[in-house]
Amino acid sequence: MAILFGMDEPQDFDFRSFHALYRVAMIVACSENGVIGVDGDLPWHLPVDLKHFMRSTKGCSVIMGRKTFESLDRPLPNRLNIVLSRSMSDEGGKRSDGVRVAPSIEDAIAIGEVSGMESPIWIAGGGDVYRQALDRAGLVDLIVRTRVHAQVAGDTVFPELDDRRWDRVRCEDFQADEKHTHSMRIEWWVRRSVED
Numbered sequence: 001m002a003i004l005f006g007m008d009e010p011q012d013f014d015f016r017s018f019h020a021l022y023r024v025a026m027i028v029a030c031s032e033n034g035v036i037g038v039d040g041d042l043p044w045h046l047p048v049d050l051k052h053f054m055r056s057t058k059g060c061s062v063i064m065g066r067k068t069f070e071s072l073d074r075p076l077p078n079r080l081n082i083v084l085s086r087s088m089s090d091e092g093g094k095r096s097d098g099v100r101v102a103p104s105i106e107d108a109i110a111i112g113e114v115s116g117m118e119s120p121i122w123i124a125g126g127g128d129v130y131r132q133a134l135d136r137a138g139l140v141d142l143i144v145r146t147r148v149h150a151q152v153a154g155d156t157v158f159p160e161l162d163d164r165r166w167d168r169v170r171c172e173d174f175q176a177d178e179k180h181t182h183s184m185r186i187e188w189w190v191r192r193s194v195e196d
């Protein structure tokens, strides 16, 4: 079920067109207590959220930390994977796996901007990268956050959003079922142009 804050509900929410209005967006799934990862992996298996991630980021540049990249079986298909790392090499942009490597968030954004991929440029974790990106005032325009309704043990967290800086403009609820151990809510947060 969709719940909309402060705007009329369109018949079918065209989330890709909505996302494309923004330059840099963040996508994350976190538990009620902020956990996003455990032992280098996700703490849950939630196929609906995975599908939401894949549909949202398809055709776009996706920036991720080296540890998150290493947790994948292979680079995300149909996207430009931009890995933040000071220990990996970009090989002059000619790596055989098609991945680009950037030594800073600014360099990663610059690669995304000239890539010819669709908007937005997504920041997709992990905890280290989310934290640094949120600390850069004005960098991230949109946050798409899945709130997993559970208290989860883990070693990597996503910070609480400051509601003086962020407005929640939309959310969608999903119930637990035989394939989903937890219920969840996908929330869209837009950066306020002027803080209160």
Ligand SMILES: NC(=O)c1ccc[n+]([C@@H]2O[C@H](COP(=O)([O-])OP(=O)(O)OC[C@H]3O[C@@H](n4cnc5c(N)ncnc54)[C@H](OP(=O)(O)O)[C@@H]3O)[C@@H](O)[C@H]2O)c1
Binding pocket: 027, 028, 029, 030, 035, 036, 037, 038, 039, 040, 041, 042, 064, 065, 066, 067, 068, 069, 071, 084, 085, 086, 087, 088, 102, 103, 104, 105, 124, 125, 126, 127, 128, 129, 130, 132, 156
């Ligand atoms: N629930 C979710 O939505 C979600 C999404 C993504 C990831 N995760 C989870 O998060 C965990 C991984 O997060 P993490 O915090 O441990 O690691 P991470 O953020 O994925 O990667 C950290 C690494 O990124 C590189 N890095 C970070 N900032 C950099 C910068 N400014 N410039 C250059 N390189 C930079 C460094 O690599 P080098 O050491 O090579 O320099 C650093 O060691 C895993 O459990 C993963 O499953 C969860």
